[in-house]
Amino acid sequence: MREVVQVVVARSYDCDVLVIGGGIVGLSTAYAISRAAPGTRVTVLEKEPGPARHQTGRNSGVIHSGIYYRPGSLKARYAVRGAAEMVKFCAEYDIPHAVTGKLIVATAREELPRLHALAQRGRENGIAVRELCGAQIAEYEPQADGLAALHVGTTGICDFAAVARRLAEASGAEIRYGARVVRVDRRPDRGVAVLTAGGDVVRGRVLVNCAGLHCDEIARRTGDDPGARIVPFRGEYYELARPELVRGLVYPVPDPAFPFLGVHLTRGVDGSVHVGPNAVPALAREGYDWRTVRPRELGATLSWPGSWQLARRHWRYGTGELHRSLSRRAFTRAVRRLLPAVREDDLVPTAAGVRAQAVLRDGTLADDFLIQEAPRAVHVLNAPSPAATASLPIGREIARRTMAQLTAQGR
Template sequence: MSAYGSDRSERFDCDVLVIGGGIVGLSTAYAISRAAPGTRVVVLEKERGPARHQTGRNSGVIHSGIYYRPGSLKARYAVRGAAEMVKFCAEYGLPYEVTGKLIVATERTELPRLHALVQRGRENGIPVRELGPAQISEYEPRVRGLAAIHVGTTGVCDYKAVAAQLAEASRADIRYGAEVTAVDRRPWGVAVRTATGAVVRGRVLVNCAGLHCDRVARLAGDEPGMRIVPFRGEYYELARPELVRGLVYPVPDPAFPFLGVHLTRGIDGGVHVGPNAVPALGREGYGWSSVHPRELAGTLAWPGAWRIARRHWRYGAGELRRSVSKRAFTEAVRRLLPAVTEADLRRAPAGVRAQAVLRDGTLVDDFLIREATRTVHVLNAPSPAATASLPIGREVARRALAHLG
């Protein structure tokens, strides 16, 4: 018999209470329904629908896992998740396409990093083909480079549609417009109050709040040891999408978690160009005019934010320059696609990356999941979290169910 006695159904509204209706929270609910049918799950989402922030504001890429350190959660979950995401989309009739992508070196200084990516891809079990300039043109006639690699397992899909399907298939009680304002955690479970005054009681709490995950952790009485420092990803749309057949990326700088300005042909046939990564002035700061003073003050009060700025100011200056100058942004694109002009680039909606930063200024590189009493916190799940959402959801679900006992 449960330790909570025969009145369990009266004492609790659910077994697992999930905060956050993005793709990770919904994947967790979906995984619980598969692993433990009959487990009652409530998902609280502050917006009026699912996937309104990180999930619904990215370029829709199904990442291969080539960038990530062998053995890391990102590497394991991205490789596994890419195959599972394709299977999920096929099973539910959601739009997707396995396009492959090029990673292109345009300068000789990038060649060692490109070769390192080849080795990393092979260590992660990813099929990689090395290309010379003539072979680049076979895949992308308008793209120019000294060398490239082709990664065949990369694809694109519609993550908003995936999130909506996860919500339906999970059969969870998903409550929209339910912003969490207080958490009362006790040895027996948790009670959460929303902005409307409603109280929801669960036996286990799962924090998948994304841009607000550190705040929710502190509401629960846990010090996460990190803060979310938001970075805005600024995109353009290509007015001449015929210039690009698929996905084209530069060689990334391993010192940063960003992949550089790239070109992505989405599932709708349009081509997104970006993102340019700049500090956001709020957790949901999707433009320079979106200023949230209290959140900005919280970011500036975190020592790690200042240490990032001191350590990477040169890189940041370049990003800021491309943010305020369309000409500078165009120059960055022309390194890969010389035919692009300023007139070819049209502003597109921006996204915000929830980047976990430690007190010493370290950018958390891997997914970060921590546990406390009857609680599981997902504290760092930026890209490729959408790609990896199904295995991440299973891992979070496993931990949550273990707390049920």
């Protein structure tokens, strides 16, 4: 079958840009290319029957302000810019959204220096924050409790799956659903051809890899070394049976040693309140519950040296996350630190998500967006939260790199 792909790649191209992945980043890239270079032929291959079925459609729907991210990093720059653009995009296309603001609440004395440092970081990123004493928390969230808090006014919420659908419609790209890529043949002098599970061969001048949970696998199939492995972490959510307890968004002070924000409460665009997520190792790249186990994918995670280094460094944190996954009572205790009125029977299980976290060989978690260029290919190798928030500027950056390759080819 490989010989078939190699022969076909020498024939005429089906498109100029071939995007793998129909999540919000892949669709934003297609949208950005169509706006920057009308007439460029773009094809998007998505293995699911519709867009945004994984990370994009399985998160808390928060438009992040950018307060958490290292000043000068891609995450910081794109989140701050992307938050404003996402609100504008939602307003323009009548997509449900709201700018709610959020509270980041310190519940223990040892969290106070971290809360102050977070305020300073936010200001360095150009974000207006208000520092609150414990008595002022009730102005925003009467049921929340803490020693101090930050109010971040630019945080919002939206329906990211609806955003992805609108990007798909507005991009003008050919989007093929149910097209799982099983083989890639890349020739620097001929372009790229991919073979789908359905037996179709699609030829393009440049490949853009936005495959999310499978992006490292696509990079290796293209013949490139991603230098990292996607280690999937499942985030488990509950829905609050008494949504009236929360007005907007309530977050804990994050642990700077770990990339997850901790269990928080989010009032969505539909008025429901999601609680979570925690972060536990998933036993498959799309392992949305403990019953989903894929031995090949689990074996790939366990064989990666970085997975063991990561476990060795963070086993205490991981043990706590596992405990909260297996015990609703433990999960409730974590929530009650922020919202004492919550009872165990207030928490109703709902759909989980999986974060595609890139882990380096030494166990370091990729802290920033990671975009790697190669001949005839652009690989997006780390784009977890706040990628949905930042998807419009990320799409433009990927589009810029892609169009530079097309220009170099004389297109």
